Amino acid sequence: MGWGHHNQRRPRYIRVGLVNTQSIDANEPSPERASDSRSLFPDPRTILAVFRRRIWWFLIPVLLAAAALTVYLLLVHPRYAAEASVVIEPRKTEFITSNPNTAPIADSPPGNDEMDTEVQILTSTAMAGRVAEALHLEQYAEYRSAVPLVYNHKVPSQNPLARKLLQHMLIQRVGLTFVITVSAKSKDPALAARIANEYVQQYIAAGLDRKNSAAETTGDFLQSRLDELRNGAVAADAAVQRYKVQHGLMSAEGATMAEQEVSSLNEEIAKARADYAEKLGRLNSARSLAGQGGGQDLQTALQSPTIADLRSKEAEASRRLADLTAHYGNLYPEVVRTQKELSDIRTQISRELQRIVASLSGEAQIAGSRLSSLTQSQAQAHGQLASNGVSQIELLELQRKAEGASAIYAAYLNRSKEMISRKGLNTTDARIGTLSGVPTTPVSPNIPLAVLVAILAGIGFGCAGVFVAEYLDSGVSTKSDVERRLRVRYAGAVPELKSTLDGMRNVQSPQDYLIDHPNSAFAEAFRSLRAILMLRGGSGARVIAITSAMPREGKSTTSICLARTFVSSNMRTVLVDCDVRRRSSSDALLAEGSQGLLQYFRGETSMQDSLVKDKDTDLVILGTTLAPDVGHDVMTQANIDRMLQDLRPLFDVILLDTAPVLALAETRDLAAAADSVLIVTRWRKSSRKAVDAAIELLLHAGARLRGLALSRVDVKKFASTGPEDTFSYHKKFAGYYVN
Structure with missing residues (x-):
């Protein structure tokens, strides 16, 4: 079940999206990690898992x-609201007019500015003060605290009861209607109703008081002015008549003789100017056409029979001349005679045109003389009219004064009659719309x-x-974080040992607990991790590098437990502690003073002599508990290649416990030399950006990433992240594990 030689070309599998894989040659540059291709809409189960977490x-x-x-x-405290309303009526003109022919004036509805004015009157401190005084609000506990010991009663704006009352009032216009609602709030529902009703009643009473006061003031003023205005109007009319008699300005039909003469001369001058303009225009046109040689056009304009006859003869002579010239040439006697005849005819036409122009010039001069004479007559008439100008101006001034005095007197007299007719008929322009009852339900x-x-x-x-x-969580918490955000294969989760014991006490280290409890959930997590790492087949030893982005992420503990898991499957396994600076695996498994790895790299011992067998299992360890000499780099590429070449024939699985990727460059050399690389990231603690940077470094180094495993996972809390991992269902598998 081994793998081929280290330098052989092997296919490499890189995760694309979430489901597809792609074979890539190991010697080719590392491709970019594939992006997620799932739906843009979030999974409701994922959202629920986020809320659970x-x-x-x-x-x-x-x-x-x-x-x-x-x-x-x-x-x-609960408050009650009572609401009353007032309706603003159209402005009325209910008075008895002294002129029976005067048409009644239609009522005018109030405009928006008038409605706003009424609202402002209702919300004024003066109106609130009337209500507070009428209801004796200072007797109620709700308003008693607002009354200071001393304040100016004559200034409505300083009335504390009024200001306090306005704080509990809501007065507003209802839409675009003519209705204004008055809402009062109070802890006492009966008091709220009394305030609202009193408010609208005081508003009506205040409006009537304003109208009566205004009518009384206006009547007194009109009566005091009527006698004075009447005497002034009579005196002004008498002055106008006396002035007309003294200066002879009396006239028939409203105009003086001088004015009538000027009017007649104006008409005559207008006609003379039109005649002179017409004749002058004909003269200028004739001169222009004659100067341009346009005799035919001039004949057409003037309709002269003489010119017409001469033009006819000219045309006949021109025709004969053309025929003779065509047959006999220019020297023929008849041609010469005809040419002379044509020249005489044209001379006659020219003389006739000059005569016509002279005739038109004479007519224009006559018309101009007539116009000049009329203008002189007009000037004399204006002089006569101007002699009476000062007197006429003074007369007009006297007439304007008389008309103004009469108009003012008439206006005051009519207004006085109106006021007398309206006496006792004053009504307000508003009425109560509704009164409020006692509210039963609080509004606040x-x-x-x-x-x-x-x-x-x-x-x-x-x-x-x-x-x-x-959003602020920068750790790696779920399978989705690994596959969507880091875009690498999810290799599984390694639980925190304590979280799998359900409260049972444990004093063993995780690697020792794994040996004593092979059927526990903790051990099963490493068997799952082993299965993922062993999915690919082949020949030769399998070299697996286990690394992390940062220190203290559980990498060494994972390496030891995973190595013992391989040994439990009867696989010859060696754990190489490549982190010679921290040496966590060596400190946990080797006796103090062991330095087999350093001695091997220095060439002091052979590979067989450098290996140490685990005291509890058949696991073989190659490591050191001593740090290398300062300035001496032992993890060179040559040492790594020689080490792996010596180990491959001896073992089925070679586990390399490396230093953090971001800490040392030698980790990338080890990862590139391994057949597969497993990244260990501490659950919820490791920075996602640091892990992402480590993955990028490994890919650029040519490492074969097998996946990423989460370490030190709290099983109970991990179950709240959603149905993405086996630990999400750990309660259902309780009967399968013996912890």
Whole structure:
């Protein structure tokens, strides 16, 4: 059942995901560890296992929330709430008007700003003070403590009863309606109802008081002003009439003669300007066309029959000239004569155009002269009108004063009539909507809501505590941690011996207990580990390196127990203590002063002479209880190769108890030389980052990782991590073990 020579090429198995394997040549570079390919959705059983493992992180916040709820319910006194309401009515115009033709004004509903104003009035200290005074709240124990010995009664904002009362009031508008609710809280339900009802009644009374006071003040003011305004209006009208007579400003149809003359001249000037502009435009157009040689266009614009006749002759002469030139050439006598005729015709056209332009120029001059004359007449009329300007301005000022005095007097007179008609008819713009009865059920504390909040808070903080504990946990605790986070094969769990004894007393070391109790759960864990390490077949000795990332992770104890387990299966087994600096295995199994391994490396003894047999089993140990000389490196690659070459023919299994990977570089050489490597990690104690770093170093060194085993596992606590390991079901297998 041995393996081939150490230098032979062997297939290597690296775990991919969680289920697949991949064969890789040992001499090729180490591949990256495969990532997990499971579903993104967490397994409910895994979540339950996390909560079981972190149960106190969850229960403590829940218990604290329950305790806080209990204290709250015991300390808080029940309070009752009574609610009344007022309705804000549309603004009314209920008065008797002196003008029968005046249409009634429609009621206007209150706007949002008006509703907000009414809410502010209700929540003012002045309103609260009226209620406190009406109910004599200082007589109630609930409010008695708020009354100081001395305070200013004339300042509502300093009224302590009012401020205390407002602390127990809730006044708000109901949505976008015209209803305002007034809610009062008190330890006494009857007092709460009295406060709410008194509040709305005092609000109605205060509104009526404000209106009556305003009406009385306005009436007194109007009456004192009416006589004065009436005399002023009469005097202003008389002044206007006297001024018109004195300055001759009387006129028919509301306008003076000078004003009528100016109006007529304005009309004449407008017509003259239009005529002058038209004739000047025709003149400018004719001059432009004549200058450009556009006689035909000018004839079309002016509709001149003379120009039309000459143009006809010009066209006929041009046609004949073209025919003669084509038949006889330019020197023919008839051609010369026709050319002269055509030139005379064009000369006549030019003279006729000049005559037309001169005629248009004369018409434009006449129109301009007429416009100038009318303008001069207008200036004279304006001069006449200006002579009365100062008088007219003064008249207008007197008229404005008279109109203003009359308007003010009329407004005051109408307002006085309105106030007289409304006397005794004042009503508030609000009415009581509902009055409150005596409440029977307290509104605080709200026990169902408090319980719900406590439950949600407890569960929320409990889940947060579990999440934080799980997030901050840097150890390796479960099979999932090994396979998902470290992405290596899970080799099993080695229990803490004490956790498997169910309270029984034990004074033996783990390696001695293994011999005396071969049917115990502790021994079975090592047989399971041995089975995983022996899954691969082959020929030659099997070299297994057992290492860890950090010291004190149970590596040496695991090596000794595993070696004795191999021996119990009748396999020739040697345990080599390669950790020559700590020498834990040698100190546990060898007599003091043994240094077979050092003597072998120095060449002082042969391999056979360096081996020591275990006193309790057939296990063979190659180790040393003495440290090597300072500065002398014994774990060289040459010594390792020579040692393994000498051991392979002698043993079926060679176990190498190495130093921690992160501590010494020689461990990577030993791991690379071994047929398989087992990493031992202390349950819940070892840093996951340190283990991950160790695995990376081993893979880069070409080590053949067989898996990772958790050491010193508490079986009972490990069962709460979920159904991932055999120890999760240890209670069901109790009858199979004899501890």
